[in-house]
Amino acid sequence: MTTPMLTKNQTLVFDVLTRAEAPLSAYTILDKLRDQGFRAPLQVYRALDKLLEYGVVHRLESINSFVACAHPDENCHSHGLVAFAICESCGQVIEFHDHEVDHRLMDWLKSQKFKAEKSTIEIRGHCAKCAA
Amino acid sequence: MTTPMLTKNQTLVFDVLTRAEAPLSAYTILDKLRDQGFRAPLQVYRALDKLLEYGVVHRLESINSFVACAHPDENCHSHGLVAFAICESCGQVIEFHDHEVDHRLMDWLKSQKFKAEKSTIEIRGHCAKCAA
DNA sequence: TCGCACACGTTATAGCATAACGCAATTGAT
DNA sequence: ATCAATTGCGTTATGCTATAACGTGTGCGA
Ligand SMILES: [Zn+2]
Ligand SMILES: [Zn+2]
Ligand SMILES: [Zn+2]
Ligand SMILES: [Zn+2]
Numbered sequence: 001m002t003t004p005m006l007t008k009n010q011t012l013v014f015d016v017l018t019r020a021e022a023p024l025s026a027y028t029i030l031d032k033l034r035d036q037g038f039r040a041p042l043q044v045y046r047a048l049d050k051l052l053e054y055g056v057v058h059r060l061e062s063i064n065s066f067v068a069c070a071h072p073d074e075n076c077h078s079h080g081l082v083a084f085a086i087c088e089s090c091g092q093v094i095e096f097h098d099h100e101v102d103h104r105l106m107d108w109l110k111s112q113k114f115k116a117e118k119s120t121i122e123i124r125g126h127c128a129k130c131a132a
Numbered sequence: 133m134t135t136p137m138l139t140k141n142q143t144l145v146f147d148v149l150t151r152a153e154a155p156l157s158a159y160t161i162l163d164k165l166r167d168q169g170f171r172a173p174l175q176v177y178r179a180l181d182k183l184l185e186y187g188v189v190h191r192l193e194s195i196n197s198f199v200a201c202a203h204p205d206e207n208c209h210s211h212g213l214v215a216f217a218i219c220e221s222c223g224q225v226i227e228f229h230d231h232e233v234d235h236r237l238m239d240w241l242k243s244q245k246f247k248a249e250k251s252t253i254e255i256r257g258h259c260a261k262c263a264a
Numbered sequence: 265t266c267g268c269a270c271a272c273g274t275t276a277t278a279g280c281a282t283a284a285c286g287c288a289a290t291t292g293a294t
Numbered sequence: 295a296t297c298a299a300t301t302g303c304g305t306t307a308t309g310c311t312a313t314a315a316c317g318t319g320t321g322c323g324a
Binding site for chain 1: 193215217219220226230232236240241245247248249251253254256258259260263
């Protein structure tokens with residue numbers, strides 16, 4: 001998918017996520033954008049929906065939060081699964097892709113005749129810095 | 133972890149999940165147990181917390197729901213990741229384990245010195261029957 | 265000019281999860 | 295036996311996450 005021009009609200013939400021050092025919940029984003037005129041959750045969720053659709057933002061299901069894609073240039077997401085390591089201390093997220101894992105999972109799904117549409121791979125724990 | 137004797141509430145919740153043909157949300161479980169005296173969400177969540185701790189129930193992060201473990205005997209969870217294929221049509225869930233995927237992910241995490249604690253691998257799509 | 269698609273704003277509501285309090289039963293030292 | 299700690303339980307209230315439903319305005323092609 002080629003990313004179209006972002007609207008004002010989409011740009012605001014995307015910028016907040018890009019500047020953040022950890023994933024943000026929709027309501028946290030809302031709070032950060034009140035000064036720019038945001039008033040209701042839907043303004044955030046609608047922007048997020050589009051950003052997710054364009055693939056420039058990811059949703060972390062296990063913590064109900066959102067991050068900007070770490071690999072905006074490589075169009076890596078069209079041909080592989082995305083995985084996340086999430087530090088529960090500092091909140092840092094490492095996004096990574098592993099074709100071996102992809103193929104293995106895809107093979108298994110194929111063997112079950114299961115048609116995959118969305119995937120979630122999230123590992124929670126402690127990053128090198130916080131594992132101390 | 134060896135599973136201790138379940139309490140009354142834990143047993144009720146576990147039985148509901150065991151009989152269910154698809155994952156259930158905590159509030160759905162609550163509704164199914166009103167006749168047995170359940171009144172508040174916390175009664176369900178507290179039972180679920182224990183059942184999760186004992187490993188006899190899994191939480192599906194991507195759909196805020198819970199399922200009974202499909203492999204209660206094999207103590208498979210202590211030495212490997214658990215993955216789920218979730219059909220968005222019929223709700224059916226297939227729980228599976230793949231050591232190849234485990235090792236590959238674990239190796240990657242090790243290379244990053246990331247200490248994994250919990251993992252979520254969920255594939256949403258359509259099962260063989262529903263893919264039609 | 266009409267119709268449509270789309271972004272947007274607002275209010276209300278639905279759905280998911282936990283905090284904080286108190287009580288009762290159990291257990292395990294002292 | 296007694297006390298303290300733990301655990302399960304029930305209740306009320308609250309907070310967090312997400313969407314429904316309605317209406318407005320703008321741009322654009324038929
Ligand atoms: Zn990405
Ligand atoms: Zn960290
Ligand atoms: Zn299991
Ligand atoms: Zn199905």
